[in-house]
Amino acid sequence: MVTLICMVGCLHIDPHAPEPSYRQLAAQLRAQIESGAIGPRAPLPSITYLVQETGLAVGTVRKAISVLVDAGVAYTVPGRGTFAGPRE
Secondary structure, three states, rough: EEEEEOEEEEEEOOOOOOOOOOHHHHHHHHHHHOOOOOOOOOEOOHHHHHHHHHHHHHHHHHHHHHHHHHOEEHHHHOOOOOEEEOOO
């Protein structure tokens, strides 16, 4: 199991879990957004940071971020990064 202390709390990626790594990462980031650990319009950790800290591939982290964006939980600003969506 990969454990990391990130800017917004602890993320645990289990490479042996039946759930794909990108879904694990997306679910944990989503939980932090919904709990308020990552505030509205606050930046999510960068792809580079998440890759370095989790050991996941760039494509895997990008896929996790795209899951959040597709769900409307986060949005991406080209050249700036990905941010938590505003609270409803």
